[in-house]
Amino acid sequence: MSPLRRGPGLLVVLLLALVPSHEAAESTPGTRTRKIVDTGAGSAFSLFNLKSQSKFWTESVIRTEFEDLEGSASRDSSKKALLNFTRAGNIANYMSLAEVDSIYFSIPVNFIFIGFDGKGGHEFKLGPEELERWFTKIDHIFEQTRIPPVGEVLTPFYKTSVKKLKQYDLPLVSHINHNFSVHAVHMGEDVMSVFQHAIKVLSHREDLTESSEAVEALQQVDSDQMEHLFSTLVDHLQIQEAYNIFILNPKPLDKNTQYGYRKGFSESEINLLRENKTLQARILQSKSDKKHFLDIEKGVNRRPLYESHPLTSFSWTTADNMDVEDWSKKCKEALSNFELLKEAKSKDDIVYDKAVQILHGKKDEMHDILESALKSSDLKGLHAECLTDLWIGRDRFAFFDLSAGPFAWGPAVGGDGVRTELSLPNVAKTVGAVAEVTEEEAEEKLQETIRERFSSFGEEYHAVDILLAEIDVYELFAFKHCVGRRVQLALCKELDERMHELKSELEGYNTGVSDEISKNKALDALKRMEKWNLFKDTSEEHHSYTVARDSFLAHLGSMLWGSMRHVIAPSVSHRAHHFYEKLSFQLYFVTQEKVRNIKQLPINVKLITDGLSSLLLQSQKSMFSQHMYVSFIFLILVFSPIER
Template identity: 45%
Template sequence: MRRFFPLLVVVLLLISTALTSSAQTIPRDGRVHPSLVKAEKKKSVLSLFKLGMGSKFWNEKVMGRGYEDLTLSESSPAGKAAMMNYTKAGTISHYLKLSVVDAIHLPLPINFIFIGFGGEGNQGVILGEDEMERWFTNIDHILEHTRIPQLGEALTPFYRLKGTVNKEHHLPLISYAHYNYSVHGIELDAKVTAVFERAIKIFGRRDNYSDTSPDKEALWQVDMGGMTYLFSNLVEYLQLENAYNIFILNPKRDAERGTYAYRHGLSAAEMDFLKANVAKTKPLLSAKVKSQDILDVEKFKHPLYDRHPLLRFSWTSADNDHTATWADTVNTALDTMEHALQGKSGEDIALAKAEQILNGKDMQLAASLRRGLKPDGESGLRPECLVDTWVGQDRWAFVDLSAGPVTWGPAVGGDGVRTEMTLPSVDISFGHLPLSTTGEDETVQEEFQELWRDRFTYMGEDEQHAVDMLLAEIDVYEVFADRHCRGRKVALTFCEELLERISDVKDELGTISTQAELDEQTDAEKEEIMGHKIKAADALRRIDEWNIFGFVNQDLWIFSLTNTSWTAMQHTQNFSTARDSFLASLGSVLASSMRHVVTPSTADGAYHFYENVYFQIYFISEAKYKHDSLIPVDIIAVKAALSRLVVPAQTAVFGVQKLALSEDPALAMAFAAAKRAAVVPMLSVNGTYRASQRVYLDSAILQHHIKQLVSLADKKPTGRNSIEVPIFWFLRSGKEPLLIDKHYQAKALPDMVIVVQSTKNSWESHLQCNGESVYWDLTQPSKAAIAAVAEHMAGIIPSEVTYSQAHENAMHDWTWSVGAHPFSSTSAGWNVAGFHNDAMARSYIVTAFDESVRVVNSAVEILANERTQKLTFPAFRAHEQKLRYSYNAVVNLWKRIAGFTEDLHYAESLKLLNHLEMSSLSFMSAVNETINALHPVYCTRQRKLETRVDVLTGLAFLTVIVVLWLLFRPRRIKPKIN
């Protein structure tokens, strides 16, 4: 038995060793520790951190270390402090001081330029710096970029646009990009006002030249061609091109003329005259030599400021030194023009204007007039609307408060229509202020006596202290001044007499406020005197702080209570109710210009910047044309207009193909399948109801068939640097008008643009201006086509539409739906303006910003969900620099793009958009690499043997050992005794 004991002990030791080894080497996840495989020790360390040849940790020192060697030295103070900050932060995002981005501000400069508000304009209105700052700093200077939800059938019988609210959107309707306006108010001097007043008179002509009514009763049209030169020249002279400029005009009306408004082109009477006198117009059409415009004079520049003030609101008054040269130069040109028009009849002026248009720089207007004057063709030439606001081809727009009244918008129904009361009226706000005081003094004196009796009767018969009597007297003066003295251009004689009494009241109050207390007076008497002194002091401050009898005349004379004399002041602090109402309404109009003109909403969707744009135009006719010249489309003009949609840093390439339905049965079947008919209810301007039968193409059906028949993949190189814009232009030869989706001439779809052209040159639309229906020329859908392509490329929508956060849907304001551009409802022009080209560039920038912010916020949220622990710090430290570098790269690109946008250098901003996209994705990649590196570290450092301590088993082993020891213990040998 004794010889088996060592063998049994060895067996027990082996069992114990096996159990111990199992508990030490098998973690929870069943993985084998790398230290057990010596041949792969270094490889496991590198793969743990996902290091590569380009890593900052790839060096011999790291290659010679294992995992335990990569921890920071415990004796390093920097390492200890960093580890402590890391563990205390709670999350990685908190440690890196990263948070989700709520908004990115894009600074934009805007100038509000006031002409005729120095007392020389209509009604002698004077707006000073104090009033401007008080009101226009309250304009919302930070506007979010917004997107319009996808529209269903836009035109209902009441012509109200509604979007699809419940649809999921690729990008948020309220963008992360916020426009931060720096508003600069500029007041131009009387010389500039005089130039504009004179230009309005010279460029003005009767709307109906055959009208024999007096000039004061006639309606006058002011030529926008000449006024465009005036505004553009002034902006260039003051060097305001790198800002958006909104002019507010308040010219004095010509006493010898009636109502006026602005028109682009010719009036209906002038067109009828030109079409009826072929012999007189034929020489104009055959002229080949371009005559020089009288207004093309030598241009000078005198910068108003070196750099746009980067403030919420700033004010500049341009004096004679700034504008004298410009005024003299323009007046010289106006002299020449005035001399040329002297002695001419209305017919002669109409012929001269037609010649000016045909030889002018507006190629689209010239082509339209040339086409309309051809004797052998049907003309869709119609007069454009008379308006009092305008959006120019450059970065300027204006509103004339002395023009009109005019109206436009939907004929019946709709919202936000332009009415006679949309703009603030200077005449209504200030015209009631009397210029004469004859016969009024006696009437107001009687009213003053009534006010006096009422006020002092209320005080009763009890004895009153002198200070109380004076306070009551001041109350009467204030009420009376509000009614009859304040705001007058010519002061009433009685008001001037009361001014002297105010001076006496002030002297009496001063005596009471300085009354001394006598020693022999009781405490009650002293307390009463102190109360009177306090009342007198308050009354004095009341008089000093508020000029009770302020008068408004051309010099703004007000009474100075400090020296009891008349003092000429340039600004006054008196704001009457009429002025406040006027300024509030004006501020609303200017705020709408920011939303509708400068930074309009865009259509819902993501619009990316591409360096190369390929316009592929498919002209689809029913039968093949024998010659390209027979195609009823001015292809050169269309290409020129499409080129204006190309933003800086982009290049345009055009491809034109001619297709015929007669030669392509499949395409003909697609056309026939998409053709539909509907009955649309119509309400005319006079309220007449009728049912209109319309033949139209269903864009969804047509899109489905075209995608199957025509390959939209261009032969040109594709990718992020290039995009193809397919335009399918259907030419209808029958007399029956053809539209798209019941109401449109062109429609922008996600992957194509569809245009239809019919032979009807006069189609009554749902719009009206000044009580007359607006007619569309269906033979010339170029305006609608350009607008649809702009929406397809960058989401640009009509000017009257914007997004209402209050309604969470689309809303209208037709005030700024003006100008000879594709997005206006009051003009047939389709030259893309500078405002819209900038809007397209910003659309690309905002899309890139939104997508970048979305990626960055997702990455930050991942870091915010990752807890910081001591064991993960070494692995995080290996990736920290890359995280910070990639995040800073994104932020720096945001700042650079915003800086270029502030100076309106969109070309430089657009070049950085691809870098921004790559940097944002790099940051997300760095975050993912960091998280993937932290998780294996956590798992390998938390190794434990999942065994339970079994007490009974231990006791059993102990019992067996004791029993074995008792059995095999060596026995004492008894000695033998012989």
């Protein structure tokens, strides 16, 4: 026998060496502990030393080796082995395997925080102690539910006494459990600066018809390019095998600028493209060009972020600057080059660049829609996608931008898929609402308060009224921006000195010659000033700030928990309904115009059928029908009342 022939035969010999004897099987039938038969001298070859000489063991090769064994001297022992295997009843008994209650799959999850070192939005800072206090118990074991096929009798332990029960309120729990091992990763200022620059470079006005001088503007950020940026960071840190959730807290682009992420075109861009036939032809004739894409060479860090993963419990890991130094350098260089190419581009150029990215990028659903729309007469089928503040990538990562949005969409009355302005935690409305203002911001707020207070003055007023209005302004300002500050404002000290001067002026009304009305007003103001000290230096507990932080972290924890349940974990069945072996789909399209043939619709039917087929279980089969009358009959049968 040639060396290539010995490999498969040798496997059978080694397996038969583990076969229990016929006598042992007869003496202890059905037991798991069995004696091992002596097959004689072992082979001189080792299964693990064949290396390149071993060949792929197909079923035909193994079958041939069994035939060789049947004609060899070991025919009697092989018959005993086959009989022993038959009497074992199953493979578990034959291999002496013990039963287990559950199988646990370890699923590592990284929550990567970017912009929470005091250099991001609203200078919000998170520390390891605070994060561990909130997220230590986020590690969980999720039980996977099982959907039974039609015909299987369901007898769960909690309803064994109920007869002829067809529906069950509780799902069937399988023996498979998902053990989530969650870890927090903190990224420093260098990584935050890359994403801050990327948001600026990859964004442009959502409405191209607006004037560039408009004060309030809505910006859209290219989600495809941002996704590529995140994928390079994941590859660099060598955390591809884990699920990674990025939480971004960048500084806002501008005080009056709101932004979101979008894949594809906005409504104004589609209208511009629809009206410009020359631009459509130019896009169809275009060729792939690297300058339209963010060119960042992927690389890996010298050492992985985790040497061993998953770890035993929740932990906090800080990525050093050395870990991301090479990555940030490449990204900043690529973003700077991309920004230079973007300068002084017209509206047509912006739409052209985006269309070329889609046509010559990854072939996905958006690629097929745009290609089909450009070949149609009026860009049929091309519509604007919603702006969003979160994105789920093609690989094992997603990101939430807490500075983007907020956005709202979905059914107005509630239900599944509803997004509101409060769906994601808002740093500005929680922590930012009680954050300490700077000296410049305090000056502006004081001037605004003065203008509002003195704008109500009429022609008839007394001198004391001006002093009282000034006190009102300082009192309102001090309660908001001076009381309880950790770092005292210089403006508050100046106002404290001014309050002493005002007090002296009011006391002069009691000693000097003044009318009775002015004296009474001055006396009331002095009594009010004696009850409070607005500019005291004694430290106070920042209850409002603590409540705001706790409220933010509670909402953040809820969001991260939801991402584990709905984005990472498999779907959980709420009820143990049976599944059917065959599913029939009736495709019926409603359009504004009369269409005689489905081929005239700007719809890729194959993509729809492939998408629906991907939802089926392995044993299920699908059938699709596009006949209109069959669809009508099907709807009538489904929704018509049935007499029983």
